[in-house]
Amino acid sequence: MNNDLRRKIIDMVVKGRDGHIPSAFSIVDIIAVLYGECLKYNPEKPDWPERDYFILSKGHGCLALYVVMERYGFLSRKDMDLFCKPGGILGEHPDCTQIPGIEASTGSLGHGFSFAVGIALGLRIRNKQNRVYVLVGDGECHEGTIWEAANVANNLQLGNLCVIVDWNGSGAQLMPRDDLPAKWKAFGWNTVFIDGHSEEQIKSALMDVRFCANGIPNVIIAKTVKGKGVQMLEGHGTWHHRIPNEEEYKIIMESLS
Amino acid sequence: MSQKKIRQQFADTMLEVGQSDPDLVVLIGDISHFILQPFAKICPGRFYNIGICEPTIVGMAAGLARVGFYPVVHTIAPFIIERSFEQIKLDFCYQNLPGNLITVGSAFDYSNLGCTHHCYDDFALLKSLPNTQIIYPASSAEFDILFRQTYRNESLTLFRIPENQHEYPIDPSAIQFGKAIKIEEGKDITIISTGPQLGNAVKARGRLLIDGWDTELIYVHTVHPLDMPLIRQSAEKTRKVLVVEEHNRFGGMGHDVLQGIYDVRGLQFASLAIDSFVHEYGSYEELCSGLGLSVDGIMRAVKSNFKK
Numbered sequence: 001m002n003n004d005l006r007r008k009i010i011d012m013v014v015k016g017r018d019g020h021i022p023s024a025f026s027i028v029d030i031i032a033v034l035y036g037e038c039l040k041y042n043p044e045k046p047d048w049p050e051r052d053y054f055i056l057s058k059g060h061g062c063l064a065l066y067v068v069m070e071r072y073g074f075l076s077r078k079d080m081d082l083f084c085k086p087g088g089i090l091g092e093h094p095d096c097t098q099i100p101g102i103e104a105s106t107g108s109l110g111h112g113f114s115f116a117v118g119i120a121l122g123l124r125i126r127n128k129q130n131r132v133y134v135l136v137g138d139g140e141c142h143e144g145t146i147w148e149a150a151n152v153a154n155n156l157q158l159g160n161l162c163v164i165v166d167w168n169g170s171g172a173q174l175m176p177r178d179d180l181p182a183k184w185k186a187f188g189w190n191t192v193f194i195d196g197h198s199e200e201q202i203k204s205a206l207m208d209v210r211f212c213a214n215g216i217p218n219v220i221i222a223k224t225v226k227g228k229g230v231q232m233l234e235g236h237g238t239w240h241h242r243i244p245n246e247e248e249y250k251i252i253m254e255s256l257s
Numbered sequence: 258m259s260q261k262k263i264r265q266q267f268a269d270t271m272l273e274v275g276q277s278d279p280d281l282v283v284l285i286g287d288i289s290h291f292i293l294q295p296f297a298k299i300c301p302g303r304f305y306n307i308g309i310c311e312p313t314i315v316g317m318a319a320g321l322a323r324v325g326f327y328p329v330v331h332t333i334a335p336f337i338i339e340r341s342f343e344q345i346k347l348d349f350c351y352q353n354l355p356g357n358l359i360t361v362g363s364a365f366d367y368s369n370l371g372c373t374h375h376c377y378d379d380f381a382l383l384k385s386l387p388n389t390q391i392i393y394p395a396s397s398a399e400f401d402i403l404f405r406q407t408y409r410n411e412s413l414t415l416f417r418i419p420e421n422q423h424e425y426p427i428d429p430s431a432i433q434f435g436k437a438i439k440i441e442e443g444k445d446i447t448i449i450s451t452g453p454q455l456g457n458a459v460k461a462r463g464r465l466l467i468d469g470w471d472t473e474l475i476y477v478h479t480v481h482p483l484d485m486p487l488i489r490q491s492a493e494k495t496r497k498v499l500v501v502e503e504h505n506r507f508g509g510m511g512h513d514v515l516q517g518i519y520d521v522r523g524l525q526f527a528s529l530a531i532d533s534f535v536h537e538y539g540s541y542e543e544l545c546s547g548l549g550l551s552v553d554g555i556m557r558a559v560k561s562n563f564k565k
Binding site for chain 2: 096097103104105107108110111113114115116117118119120121122123125126144145148149151152155156
């Protein structure tokens, strides 16, 4: 699924000489469904007041977001070609001061979620119906601010908020006791567990979220595979932040053809 | 005369401003809860005692700013400024978002609570970031006037509320954001003070006069941006400048003053500031005294650092 988006990610990394391929591959299927089936937005008016908000808290997965945003008209081919190049607007972490449609500049882990909680609270104060989605990594869940924000959002009953956890096993490399569904349930959240590479399950989970102004917030724990789609890239080895050479590029592209 | 505490003025100002401005939201970290209840009642849905999680409070405030609010974050200085510095840097400043940080317990106001509750680096930290302003209102009137002048501009503004006031009467019409105030004219030396230290500077001026020093006094309530034109004008006249501040010497107001006047011919310069952790206990006044941030300390600094 989404091999075309994965190929674009590879091309951007090779051209830009930088990027986190496996982190993007683990979330690209989720982001494709979000933008394709779920979020309300207008690429002609990225600040459209009625839009839904999506915050990629694990900012290093941004290549997945960029290729989807290009598909839906936020970014141009030229923007993509200038990834990590002078004069471009796309770097290895998303910068909302430069990129239309990016709601928050993220990169340092544990920031985007609290920021999203503030957005959700602000929308509720104004009696707005916009929905707020935030995607966090399981490694990011090592950060204390994730659990501060989870605690606060539940106590404020921010039912207009949906967190998606990219459970690709990064966190478990260091902290193997990572029963994330149990942790989120313990923090009082409506918790759903899915296969984060199944279009059907992603779509179903997103459509089933019970949004409300005042109520229990929602979390979708998406079991994913880091580097999903290319066997060579899968797992937690050296590919986390590596650029394919010519031979590797061919192997990867063949796998994605 | 019993003066209204600046912290109470903060609550009163929130109440008044909040009634006319629906974009004002107050987030606190479990201090000043009771004095803010009038605001909470009159402005329902715009007051949140979030809890003991300061980085998240700051991040949330930035999110509120993202959807058009002018947030106020209020708690103890080190927990906003030092603990949550990355949230200030990335969530507010990197993203060009406006907001207001209102601290109590700066410097060593919580004298007996020790170094965990002290904060003498706030000027330096905030100044290092773009799009920031630092206001140190050492009277209730200054807080009220300067908050109304600035809270809704496009910067992140720190209001450092001291526990003690300088108790020097200042004409309210003279209180303008970004403008230092010339308290007294003089020709022999310039003393520039900020915060409650103005009170000591005023008293020291009287004693210095007896000793033959005609002192020009400048008071700074806006630490950043600093009113360098007024300061430089005075330095060019007296060529002797003493800065008095309850802040770390590194990155404090003294650094900025010196950077702006280093090329004044024949300049003599000294500053009274904080050099390290303050491990001593005692009252605020006792700690000030030990650090030379006192009338006697100013007298000693003038006599040991400057030649007529």
